[in-house]
Amino acid sequence: MNIVEVKNLRKWFKVKRILGKSVTIKAVDGISFNINKGEVFVLAGESGSGKSTTARLILNAIKPDEGSIIFDGNDVTKLNGKELKRFRREAQMIHQDPYASLDPRMKIMDIVREPLSIHEKKNKKEEEEEVLKVLEEVKLEPAEEIATRYPHMLSGGQRQRVAIARALILRPKFIIADEPVSMLDISVRGEILDLLRDLQMRYNMTYLYITHDLSTARYVGNEIAIMYKGKIVEMGDIDKVLLNPLHPYTKALIEAISEPDPENLYREKNILINKSIIELNDYGCKFYQRCMHAMDRCKREPNLVEIEDKHSVACFLYS
């Protein structure tokens, strides 16, 4: 069963450049995907591919130009009043930067309690008990002591645990984790991923996990969509996509994992010629200029086509 259904979602930004010319950035350019209840759906792709914009659209933080987002049967963009408030409670976000996302003037107790105060009318004692319980669940112990501290008194990993506790306290059905470990020390990344996975399984939550790091993606995910310049170029069961990648862009990403110097690899293989290349192919495959297999027909737009069960690709090499 799907808990999230994204259909033909589009968001373009008009940006004024220094000389007064405005350009259109097609941040999200007509994407569709479904997220199964109780599963982890990974959205992967390099910087600027539209991952965070997709997250903000799903959470109703910004409005789409086109398309729909169905959450638990309701169109997110049409919610208001009570329904919107319930959605704000059921869908939570964990951000990349545990330094920026916590108010430095508030104690951990109040940071974690805040969503509870907004959404539930409990007495202070009950709220505090709830906070201590959730701090223990994210392994911030001793909870009574941690609760009295300010964010600057904690490590990066501990702060991210606070952010997770804050998201968890409302017992959401759905969590979007946008690069939740990329700003943390490598040594604590595994612990935080383990924690997220444990919580997800314990509460049968659904995650949208955003990352540009494919090596951790397989560790947490069930399904994956690879984004490139606002489009999904490949999607499906995570083992199928990562063990048998079809799109030249997915292949390049995967090869880059095992390479100590990915930038260099791109250059050698001629996959990345020039990062600043302008969009000549506004209508065709977005990967055209970087692709070693580019053909004439790639100047038209390839559709996402199912190649095998639970594995789709948008590339003319396969259709």
Ligand SMILES: Nc1ncnc2c1ncn2[C@@H]1O[C@H](COP(=O)(O)OP(=O)(O)OP(=O)(O)O)[C@@H](O)[C@H]1O
């Ligand atoms: N509010 C905005 N106004 C103008 N352009 C925007 C806005 N938000 C995002 N963009 C642009 O849209 C594109 C996609 O941005 P987005 O943040 O979704 O990418 P991302 O995949 O999350 O990248 P990263 O991995 O760096 O976080 C980028 O070119 C970005 O500059």
Ligand SMILES: [Mg+2]
């Ligand atoms: Mg982002």
